[in-house]
Amino acid sequence: MCGLTALFDLRDRRPVDQVLLARMTRRLAHRGPDGEGLHCEPGVGLGHRRLAIIDLAGGTQPLANEDGRVWVAYNGEIYNFAELMAELEALGHRFRTRCDTEVIVHAWEAWGERCVERFRGMFAFALWDGRTQTLFLARDRLGIKPLFYAALADGWLAVASELKALALHPALPRTLDPRAVESYFAYGYVPEPHTIHEGVLKLPPGHTLTVRRGRPLPAPAPYWDVPFVPHGPMDEAEAAAELVERIREAVRIRLVAEVPLGAFLSGGVDSSTVVATMAGLVDGPVNTCSISFGDPAFNEAAYAARVAERYRTDHRVRQVDPDDFDLVDRLVEVYDEPYADSSAMPTYRVCELARERVTVALSGDGGDENLAGYRRYRWHVYEERLRARLPLALRRPLFGLLGRIYPKMDWAPKVLRAKATLESLARDAVEGYFHSVSVLGDPLRARLWSEGFRRALGGFRAVEVLEAHAARAPVRSPLSLVQYLDLKTYLVGDILTKVDRASMAHALEVRVPLLDHELVAWISGLPESLKLRGREGKYLLKRAMEPLLPREILYRPKMGFAVPLARWFRGPLRRRVREAVLGEVMADAGIFDMDFLRRLVEQHQAGLRDHSAALWSLLMFEGFLRRQAGAAAVPPARGRTG
Structure with a gap:
């Protein structure tokens, strides 16, 4: 895994500022x-x-x-490079190396912009063709590897693997994009293709950008999308057997490396599936690692140990301090943009642990999005059945009223926490799903903003991100539609961003076999009943893995990385969150209604409401603003509760 940068003169052939390019490149030294x-x-x-x-x-x-006319800087792995190399050699191309990088330049010569259609893997690259004066940018189909770019006022295009490298360019815009701020507080990340800065973009997954000197910068061009094309007749046993074989192939091609290789093992279905598959493909024990938590409600270490014991892996476990909040400021630096998924902290720690023994680790990311593993999918399908019984014109006022008057009872048993469901039923399908995934819902976000910032938004609402993807979706059924939306937003903006930055901070390459694009395409065409059946998500995967994994692994309630934010903000981080959220940096930004922020802090710290998600989002945003301004961080005040 690597980091890349590029500078391209859109107007002429001015000399490149090599000192600046070198600084930008060295800023990515952690990636390579x-x-x-x-x-x-x-x-x-x-x-x-x-x-x-x-x-x-x-x-x-x-x-x-x-002939030195085509050059590439590349981040990723092309797993079918050996087959492509043989094909290109048969066409007359000559190779000096045995690495996948050289395949890219010869594939460009042979197939031009369509070369990306031949690549199977994860990648982002910048390719320069001096013969045609063309800069070609590409990103893999699912967005596993990142790529940022900006057309600058001085006529240069700047490109980099991470925003922190672009930020070294003196002409890079520093103006916050109001739409990105609104989206961040809705989703917990800034969705593609935008970044937190106006004029700075992410190349979307499955897109290329062909830039030619003297011509206007074009829009990125798509080359792949999740097809959701139904298969022919297939019974359950046949589908399960083929799923196992396809996963086996996706894992097998990701085992090619000349450095130590291992896997994350959380004890969940997806990582256990990857480890069980690896164990059948390699000689000797698989290197596995996991982290444990002191709180049994969040601790999957015992389940990971069961899988490790069954497959005799070389397993390492490290317990994470339940008050591991020293990472708060480190996360701001790692993620560059505001990023509010608190599971980034344990993810950072498990990558740190893995890098002590291996350079490449396989993960189970992508199983939930592909095979409908999230509980929210089940609830969305239920809600859509109810929506189908009443027209929106009737549902909106009826359930909207019920949602407004029903109390928000964070403390109550789940069966009594109906407010969110009632509010969701008052919306259409996409609005309802947006409501279910929002970190801060519409009513709360609306109260965050100052009058000036509300005007700057110009009526933009974060739900428009999902609506735009839904308008292009190749499916309309309730389950497949929200899976598609997650593949386009949550997977790339949250999950893959989290893992890429946390792993690359430790120079660890993470490979994701469950996001092999051929596997993803095949799974997308399966009947929905093989993904979600009744209350059981990932139905087919669990049935297929029954011979290989214990039932207690396959059918236990889903858990995930979690940190005790609510307790932190009332205890050891009480002073930290108050000084950050209510301090000068946030007030000077002109974005927030500071009286409302004060109410959030006071209600949470008094134990009246759980605003931990909102406060964490605000804390991460304040850290971003502070870092951008070059100000010192608010001290964490470890051990102080006053």
């Missing part, structure tokens, strides 16, 4: 500690930091074709 390279010619420069995985001696980048 094994080497650095630059290539510059009039009007274009590529930079690269390398984490050596394959062809350790010969994979130096940027890398060129035979």
